[in-house]
Amino acid sequence: MREPSEINAFYQDAFQELGNIGAGNAATALSQLVGRTIHTSVPKVMIVPIEQVPDIVNGTDRIVAGIYLKIFGDIPAKMLLTFAHTDLLALTDLLMGQPVGTSNLLNEMRLSALKELGTILTGSFLNALAKFLDMRLIPSVPALAIDLFPAVLDTLLVELSEEARYALLIQTEIHETETKLSGNIFLIPEPDALDVIIEAIKKTTGVVDAG
Amino acid sequence: MPDKIKVGMADWKFGRNNDVLVTFGLGSCVALALWEAKDKLAAMAHIMLPDSKLIRYRQEVSPAKFADTALTAMLEELQKLGYNKERFQAKVVGGANMFTFAGKTIGGNSMNVGQRNVLAVKEELRKLQIPLVGEDTGGTSGRSVEFYAANGILRIRTAMFGEKEV
Numbered sequence: 030m031r032e033p034s035e036i037n038a039f040y041q042d043a044f045q046e047l048g049n050i051g052a053g054n055a056a057t058a059l060s061q062l063v064g065r066t067i068h069t070s071v072p073k074v075m076i077v078p079i080e081q082v083p084d085i086v087n088g089t090d091r092i093v094a095g096i097y098l099k100i101f102g103d104i105p106a107k108m109l110l111t112f113a114h115t116d117l118l119a120l121t122d123l124l125m126g127q128p129v130g131t132s133n134l135l136n137e138m139r140l141s142a143l144k145e146l147g148t149i150l151t152g153s154f155l156n157a158l159a160k161f162l163d164m165r166l167i168p169s170v171p172a173l174a175i176d177l178f179p180a181v182l183d184t185l186l187v188e189l190s191e192e193a194r195y196a197l198l199i200q201t202e203i204h205e206t207e208t209k210l211s212g213n214i215f216l217i218p219e220p221d222a223l224d225v226i227i228e229a230i231k232k233t234t235g236v237v238d239a240g
Numbered sequence: 241m242p243d244k245i246k247v248g249m250a251d252w253k254f255g256r257n258n259d260v261l262v263t264f265g266l267g268s269c270v271a272l273a274l275w276e277a278k279d280k281l282a283a284m285a286h287i288m289l290p291d292s293k294l295i296r297y298r299q300e301v302s303p304a305k306f307a308d309t310a311l312t313a314m315l316e317e318l319q320k321l322g323y324n325k326e327r328f329q330a331k332v333v334g335g336a337n338m339f340t341f342a343g344k345t346i347g348g349n350s351m352n353v354g355q356r357n358v359l360a361v362k363e364e365l366r367k368l369q370i371p372l373v374g375e376d377t378g379g380t381s382g383r384s385v386e387f388y389a390a391n392g393i394l395r396i397r398t399a400m401f402g403e404k405e406v
Binding site for chain 2: 079080081082083084090092095097114172173174175176177178179180181182183184186187188190191192193194
């Protein structure tokens, strides 16, 4: 097993590229779904002691919808999508093909639309990665929590902290310009997955040894 | 204005009098709060995991990270300041289960990590004979906590269910 803290700059760039590939494909899927252009930011790769993750992603008091999926297969990982609580009504309007501002209640149907969004974004994200790395990636069903951001994050961090002292997070923001709606996609590989990903990157890029 | 002292994950802090110890967004994590009434001394840990013996790495980690090591470490430090463990009472907050997958908790374990954290903290309190005088644990909501050294009260804020005190 490799500690995330041992990952050098070359592979950090490679992990960033994985975020790019995955989020790009997820944004395309969402664009088609809502009929609007969705942009992605340059992914941030963070390798930090697990206890410091809440400070670094910085959202102490924000309330978010967090959609959490576990990834099984060749690369065990966690994926978390977050959307600001204040954006949820507009976001579900978009998803349900209604003009933004239609709804004022987050009912069961809209909650289920959010989970479906998680399935679609994660599915397209993982498909792109699976193709690029030539690997098998299987997502769990999504789980949804609307709560304080650090509390949403803490379940994932606690699970990770049984395995390693550091976490590697790949964070990509997606946003729509007209409505200003945005969300974040976090891909957090399990410590056991890091070597697998690095080997796959070596094979894909032809790099023999980058340290 | 009271002084706010932030307690990060896997950390513990103490304060006196007007100090307020704060920790944000406990999900399955647990806040262990100790209070000494005479000198109005408060100490709080933000605990992540029930058992330090189950982790897979051997690096320097803060004892406040684990339920089975946090209390002893806190009491040892407080002892150095002249506070015997007999002077403290405890409150426990947190240990929620934030996510369920199709009705099941994560991880295959019959108990989720939030529940295990709460049980492990209470077991340590029992072993070291610190009275547990208040708790707000379990459920499915995250909690932010403010712990007032002046009176030993914990104010708990949730995203959807307002505030309460223990």
